[in-house]
Amino acid sequence: MATDTAAPAAMKVDGSALAGRALAAAGARHMFGVVGIPVTSLASRAAAAGVRFLAFRNEQSAGYAAAAYGFLTGSPGLLLTVSGPGCVHGLAGLSHATANAWPLLMVSGSCSQPDAGRGDFQELDQIAATKPFIKIAVKATTIADIPRLVFQALAATVSGRPGGCYLDIPSDVLHQTLTESEAAALIDAAAADSAKSDSSPPKHKSLDEGIEKAAELLRRAERPLVVFGKGAAYSRAEDAIWKLVDTTGIPFLPTPMGKGVVPDTHPLSATAARSLAIGQCDVALVVGARLNWLLHFGEPPKWSKDVKFILVDVCEEEIELRKPHVGIVGDAKRVVELINREIKDQPFCLAPSHPWVEAITKKARDNVLKMEAQLAKDVVPFNFLTPLRIIRDAILAEGNPAPVVVSEGANTMDVGRAVLVQNEPRTRLDAGTWGTMGVGLGFCVAAAVAEPDRLVVAVEGDSGFGFSAMEVEV
Numbered sequence: 001m002a003t004d005t006a007a008p009a010a011m012k013v014d015g016s017a018l019a020g021r022a023l024a025a026a027g028a029r030h031m032f033g034v035v036g037i038p039v040t041s042l043a044s045r046a047a048a049a050g051v052r053f054l055a056f057r058n059e060q061s062a063g064y065a066a067a068a069y070g071f072l073t074g075s076p077g078l079l080l081t082v083s084g085p086g087c088v089h090g091l092a093g094l095s096h097a098t099a100n101a102w103p104l105l106m107v108s109g110s111c112s113q114p115d116a117g118r119g120d121f122q123e124l125d126q127i128a129a130t131k132p133f134i135k136i137a138v139k140a141t142t143i144a145d146i147p148r149l150v151f152q153a154l155a156a157t158v159s160g161r162p163g164g165c166y167l168d169i170p171s172d173v174l175h176q177t178l179t180e181s182e183a184a185a186l187i188d189a190a191a192a193d194s195a196k197s198d199s200s201p202p203k204h205k206s207l208d209e210g211i212e213k214a215a216e217l218l219r220r221a222e223r224p225l226v227v228f229g230k231g232a233a234y235s236r237a238e239d240a241i242w243k244l245v246d247t248t249g250i251p252f253l254p255t256p257m258g259k260g261v262v263p264d265t266h267p268l269s270a271t272a273a274r275s276l277a278i279g280q281c282d283v284a285l286v287v288g289a290r291l292n293w294l295l296h297f298g299e300p301p302k303w304s305k306d307v308k309f310i311l312v313d314v315c316e317e318e319i320e321l322r323k324p325h326v327g328i329v330g331d332a333k334r335v336v337e338l339i340n341r342e343i344k345d346q347p348f349c350l351a352p353s354h355p356w357v358e359a360i361t362k363k364a365r366d367n368v369l370k371m372e373a374q375l376a377k378d379v380v381p382f383n384f385l386t387p388l389r390i391i392r393d394a395i396l397a398e399g400n401p402a403p404v405v406v407s408e409g410a411n412t413m414d415v416g417r418a419v420l421v422q423n424e425p426r427t428r429l430d431a432g433t434w435g436t437m438g439v440g441l442g443f444c445v446a447a448a449v450a451e452p453d454r455l456v457v458a459v460e461g462d463s464g465f466g467f468s469a470m471e472v473e474v
Contacts, residue, residue, distance in 0.1 A: 013183040015143045015174035019107070020046030022150040023078065025187050026194070030054065030069060030449055032062040032442075033080030033090075037121070038109035038171035043080055051078070054445060054474060059086055061468045063093015064442030065449075067102050067164075071234055072404075072426055072450035076103040076157040076165075083110045083171070084122025087129060093442070095133035098164040099434045101231060103157035105165050106130070112172040113141065130166040139168040143176035147190035155194055161315040162234070210328035211335070214285065214310045215342040217326060221283035221308075223356040224250045225270065227295070228332075230257035230432075231288025231313070237261065237333035238425045241287065244340055249350035251360045253277050255289050256430055260402075260422030267352075272371070272418075273363035278303050280359075285310045285339075288332040291322045292433065298322065312336070371418065384411055388419040391459060395420065401454050402427050404447040408440035409461020416459050427454075438467030445474050 013021075019042050023031070028046075032054045035043045043053045056062035059081045066077030077097070081090040087108040097104035111120035127137045136156045138149045146169065153165045178186075218224050228241055238261045245252050245262055251270040252262055262269070270277035278284070278296070284307055291298035291311070298309055311324035312335045319327035328335050350357050375389040395403050402424040407416045413430050422428045429443045440460050447456045458465075 011180040012177040013180055014041070014177045015140075015146060015169065016041035017045040017049075018143060018146050018178070018183050018186070019150065019169060019174070020044075020049045020051060021183065022147040022187055022190065023107075023154075024049035024051050025147075025191055026151050026154050027075065028078055028154070029075075031078040031080050032056060032065040032069070032445070033078075034059050034062060034082065034086060035080070036082040036086065038174055039080055039082055039107075039169075042107075042109070042169075042174065052449075053080070054449065056442070056445075056474055057470045058468070059089035060092040060438060061442035061445075061471045061474075063090050063104070063106070064096060064436075064439040064468075065093070065446040066104050066106075067093050067097035067100065068429055068439070068443045068446035069450050070097060070103040070157070070162065071100070071230065071429075072447060074103075074158075074234065074236070076105050076154050077446070079104060079106040081106065081108045082122065083108060083126070084124045086122070087124060087126045091130065091133060092436075092438070094130060094164040094166065096432065096434055096436050096439070098133050098135070100432045101162050102234070103162040103164075105153050105157050105167060107167045107169065109174060110139075110168050110170045113170045114172065116170075126168050127166070134164045134166050137166040137168070140170070140173050143173055143178055144186060146173070147186045148193070151190040151194040155197070161313075161318075207328065207330060207335075207338075210326055211338045211342050213326045214328060214339055215346075217283050217308060217310060218248065218250065218285060218339075219343070219346065219348050221281075223280055223282045224248075224350075225277050225281035225284045226250050226252040226287070227255070227278075227284055227289055228252065228258045228261055228287040229255040229289025229294075231290075232332045232336075233258055233261050233288070233425045235288060235332040236425075237288065237336055240333055240336035240340060244336055244343075247340065247343065248348060249352070249354070249357060250285075251277060251357060255294055256417050257428055257432065258289065259417075260425045260427050263423035264421045265423055267361065268357070270360050270364060272365075272367040273360050275302075276363045277360055280304060281307055283308045283310065285312070286324075287312045287336060290318060290433075291324075294433065375419065384415040385419065388416055388459070391457070392420050395457055398455055400424075401451075403455040403457045404429065404451055406430070406440055406443045406447065406456065406458045406460075408437065408443075408459070408464035410463075412459060412461035412464070420459070437464050440464055441468040441471035441474070445471065
């Protein structure tokens with residue numbers, strides 16, 4: 001009996017198994033990647049621990065899938081690559097995640113530490129290679145480092161502004177062993193340390209003042225506008241923003257992947273009157289969207305030179321960069337809820353007959369009618385409008401839950417943004433902040449995994465599809 005009791009504690013656990021168990025213990029449920037030396041065993045051990053592995057043809061598409069998974073679920077996407085060129089291919093998804101502020105952890109095997117600098121198989125300084133694209137990069141130099149670094153890196157992907165992080169595990173570390181009891185103790189300690197540090201972020205000292213100023217600016221504005229982006233979608237701010245729009249009667253404008261946070265069919269949508277809305281608004285509440293190229297940097301001539309921006313962002317550096325009239329550092333959902341509460345004390349609402357609301361709704365209605373007249377034509381050979389009308393109507397016929405639409409390509413994506421309708425949040429995935437081509441099929445796999453109850457529809461231009469067409473097999 002004594003021998004039987006002692007046997008499990010004496011069992012050996014290698015670095016691959018420890019990494020798989022640590023990932024599962026930290027909450028990972030899916031991993032995307034391409035296996036090979038030295039990470040094949042890591043993938044299989046992670047799967048045995050409960051982390052489903054989705055094998056791709058190319059690390060780029062696997063990385064795009066992991067990035068989109070992070071956006072759709074709010075949990076870090078996991079990307080597994082081999083060393084050297086595998087790591088380099090994975091940089092596409094890693095950098096895309098960081099550019100779009102989506103949580104992703106890339107885990108790569110690397111060359112054996114004793115052979116580093118000697119021209120080892122697929123040798124690369126992967127910490128240096130990933131650093132321009134990540135929040136943190138960490139390397140396990142011994143097997144005992146693995147659980148702590150897994151928890152640390154995963155937590156870093158979602159703290160503050162979400163983004164990519166990197167964990168490097170050399171091949172010699174993957175083959176190191178320790179006992180079962182030692183492995184369990186390391187994982188338990190890492191989980192305990194992570195729980196201690198996983199506290200709510202401190203309240204920003206100027207939050208209350210910012211909320212009051214924001215509410216007052218909106219209340220006094222003659223031509224207010226609410227702008228929201230994929231950051232609002234990521235933070236699950238849809239209920240708070242919809243309440244704000246309905247309570248105040250302020251027109252709204254989503255960025256492309258912000259579409260659906262409030263339904264495109266809502267009467268206060270300014271999507272079809274975008275130029276008028278941003279060109280003439282005097283106060284713009286911008287939530288979960290950066291004043292970058294997608295919003296013309298918030299500058300004339302697209303925007304009025306006198307517009308007052310209220311910028312809500314999780315990143316204080318973003319506020320400092322843009323220098324808005326009012327900057328509020330915080331989670332989009334929480335901040336809009338506080339603005340709603342502040343407005344409730346002194347309510348106001350723009351009536352449908354308000355000159356600003358009338359101007360927006362009339363312009364939007366006129367532009368929609370013009371578009372619908374073009375869409376009604378059956379053009380043969382096809383132009384972009386005819387097939388997109390057919391696709392739009394088929395998607396809308398699916399009802400609820402609405403399908404996730406993956407839109408990729410130049411003209412296909414641009415025209416589709418105007419034609420395809422999003423009435424639910426996080427149901428549009430496209431090239432994003434970086435305008436990345438090749439994301440389509442990886443995004444489709446991520447959506448199918450993250451949203452198993454939704455149909456996933458890929459609306460692909462031929463060139464965009466060509467980047468990742470073989471991933472149909474996945």
